[in-house]
Amino acid sequence: MYDVIIIGCGVTGAAVAYQLARYDLRVGIVERFSDVACGATKANSAIMHAGYDPAPGKVMTPLNLRGIRLGKEIARKLDVEYRPLQSLVIAFSERDMETVRTLYERGLANGVNVKILDREQVHAAEPSLNPDVIGALWTDDSAIINPWEYATAMAEVAVLNGAELFLEHKVTGIVRDGDALTVVTDRGEFRTRYVVNAAGCHAADIMRMVGDDRLTQTNFQGQYFVLDKAEGAKVNSVIFGCPDEKGFKGILVSPTVHGNLIVGPNSDPVASAETLGTDAATLDRIKASGLRYVPSINFRNVIRQYAGVRPTTNVKDFVIDVSPACGRMINLASMASPGLSAAAAVGERAAELLAGAGLELRPRASFSDSRPPVVRFASLDAEGRRAVIEKNPLYGRIICRCETVTEGEIVDAINRPIRPRTLDAVKRRCRAGMGRCQGGFCSPRVHEILARELGVKMEDIRLTEEDSFIITGKTKE
């Protein structure tokens, strides 16, 4: 019998598992994908929002504010790629300036370090901006992060402290069973005292499994361009347009922690949470906005496009509670933006709710708040590179030439506490295949290394989910 089963291992489920790891509990995490952090956590803007946007009184507001402080601390402790970065909400008109002033007042009310910049100040702060920009909201309480590494790092600590992770287990039902619940999946059942519902875009479906039908998932997609590192240094801020009347934060231009540039997202309804394709008309709109903010962006340097679907519902706020329909289920639902920023605080809140619902939280004496170190060869100086190669010659063999990723790093990634089993999962762990050629050269080598380290045939390796096998047979027998 488990004490807690967490459904979903995006950043929210990982943050809950990370919190619960400090207590003497038997915790299981059930995730339908073949890796952690593959839902909204994989495809977002990667901004740790400062907290000027959510209105005081919303559930998300204090969680956003606490989440970014905890997130900064966790990133430092667990060596997650994270960079503090000023952000700007830019204004092209007097009407936009009114929005800027509203956000400024909200920022002050939320205790955020905000300023209003005039024309001269904003161009001094961000010289790449369109000369037509007349002012901006400024804050330096924001940051950018590697979102999937953040989630994976927290999940790794949980696993190292005893949490059991069940990948490729899709929850299909929840059965009440006396003082316990049985979580039914397509690959077996789990008896548990409590359930935490962290299923992102499917949280409303999980709620319905216990008769709680308060929420309807609304699927709002966001598409992005990723540009080569040649473009990444063009801006030194996260640049937002003014939010619209529906609360959409607007298209942004931002560097990533790896030095690329992203431009996006839109916010348009799509058929389902699984609608992850991009389309030319939407990307053209995004490109036009990006060029309006920063005219010097060279879109010939686009290396990839991606899309994510927001875990939004009919409630325009996080829904975080003990289910009124089932006192043994905690909901962490409607986790739209700033869900990444808030995640660590949501993890804490989930532990409090579980305690309130009767779960005893006794500290685990053996708890260790750490994970194995990560070698990032590309960021080492010559001395550092010599030192790691001396320890392990595999760090001397470059496999991904675009990102300077070595065989040593790929082997490390495959042997981490949560083992990646697909090419995409390896890419998320160590960036092999994330550069300008998008794996054109290194994929076959990574494929071989992955098969070798997992002790399986190359035919058994997938690119990503389900039947995305890369090699389907031999051309010559």
Ligand SMILES: Cc1cc2nc3c(=O)[nH]c(=O)nc-3n(C[C@H](O)[C@H](O)[C@H](O)COP(=O)(O)OP(=O)(O)OC[C@H]3O[C@@H](n4cnc5c(N)ncnc54)[C@H](O)[C@@H]3O)c2cc1C
């Ligand atoms: C376009 C876009 C831009 C965003 N930008 C930002 C930003 O810059 N800053 C910010 O703070 N937030 C941002 N967000 C929001 C942020 O990404 C989300 O709030 C956060 O990732 C939610 O994490 P989650 O773990 O709740 O959901 P997810 O990451 O979606 O994880 C849910 C998990 O549950 C699993 N699951 C679902 N159903 C089942 C089932 N039946 N059985 C088993 N497992 C199941 C899924 O496979 C998934 O892995 C953005 C979101 C989008 C889409």
